[in-house]
Amino acid sequence: MWEPHRAQGLARVRIRAGPGHVDLSGPGPLHADPAVSACELPVTRSVDTVTVLETERLRLRPWTASESDIALWMGLHTDSEVTEFLGSYNWESTVERLTAMEKLWTTRGHGQFVVESRADGRFLGRAGLNYWPQFDEVEAAWTFRREAWGNGYATEAAKGFLEWGFRTLPVPYIAAMIHPDNLRSKRVALRLGFTVLRSDILNKHPVIVHALYRPES
Numbered sequence: 593m594w595e596p597h598r599a600q601g602l603a604r605v606r607i608r609a610g611p612g613h614v615d616l617s618g619p620g621p622l623h624a625d626p627a628v629s630a631c632e633l634p635v636t637r638s639v640d641t642v643t644v645l646e647t648e649r650l651r652l653r654p655w656t657a658s659e660s661d662i663a664l665w666m667g668l669h670t671d672s673e674v675t676e677f678l679g680s681y682n683w684e685s686t687v688e689r690l691t692a693m694e695k696l697w698t699t700r701g702h703g704q705f706v707v708e709s710r711a712d713g714r715f716l717g718r719a720g721l722n723y724w725p726q727f728d729e730v731e732a733a734w735t736f737r738r739e740a741w742g743n744g745y746a747t748e749a750a751k752g753f754l755e756w757g758f759r760t761l762p763v764p765y766i767a768a769m770i771h772p773d774n775l776r777s778k779r780v781a782l783r784l785g786f787t788v789l790r791s792d793i794l795n796k797h798p799v800i801v802h803a804l805y806r807p808e809s
């Protein structure tokens with residue numbers, strides 16, 4: 593298995609991606625939490641990489657299994673319009689999912705982000721990069737609160753994390769696995785330049801697997 597890019601302390605990445613453009617600036621300076629002296633820093637913290645992406649309107653930060661993130665995740669997945677193609681979550685399955693997501697960030701250096709409004713800090717949804725070992729594929733994911741649909745947020749967040757993903761991960765393409773009837777999600781994928789790769793089954797559900805290939809450098 594490849595080793596993810598890891599760094600000492602906290603790395604902050606800023607990506608500005610407006611609806612019509614993506615302008616990358618590289619990783620900022622690494623810095624440790626000033627409130628904690630080096631000798632007090634737990635070993636696991638000292639090698640954590642916290643990736644924060646910023647686009648024109650959005651801030652993306654990794655999910656954690658903290659109580660506040662558990663509440664955000666459960667709140668997002670209580671709306672039946674949001675969960676139509678996803679299934680719902682209770683407290684236990686949320687803790688399990690977010691714990692697995694934390695582990696994914698630690699072991700592979702990618703995962704999903706909490707998406708917030710840069711203007712007022714409002715929680716808008718989730719987006720980022722999953723990994724499916726059964727396919728050995730990295731998958732782009734996007735799920736937003738119902739009241740946040742229709743603003744281009746999913747597309748803007750995806751432009752940001754896809755740019756970052758191709759810069760960070762040695763993958764030839766990133767997949768998007770979409771239920772055949774999920775037309776809104778399909779529109780997001782097509783807007784981003786994904787094309788159809790194959791039909792498959794994911795967790796017992798049919799999906800159309802789309803692919804976005806690594807851009808020529």
Ligand SMILES: CC(C)(COP(=O)(O)OP(=O)(O)OC[C@H]1O[C@@H](n2cnc3c(N)ncnc32)[C@H](O)[C@@H]1OP(=O)(O)O)[C@@H](O)C(=O)NCCC(=O)NCCS
Pocket residue numbers: 611673674675677678734735736737740741742743744745746747748769770771774776777780
């Ligand atoms: C899939 C999902 C994220 C798509 O959300 P969305 O808001 O439709 O997608 P975008 O953020 O790309 O927004 C595009 C829409 O915003 C409009 N829009 C408004 N302002 C915009 C702007 N500044 N820039 C771009 N688009 C803008 C577009 O015209 C488009 O509208 P349309 O759908 O009427 O054509 C959302 O439907 C969702 O969360 N679904 C439930 C979860 C889910 O199924 N996830 C996917 C699993 S595979």
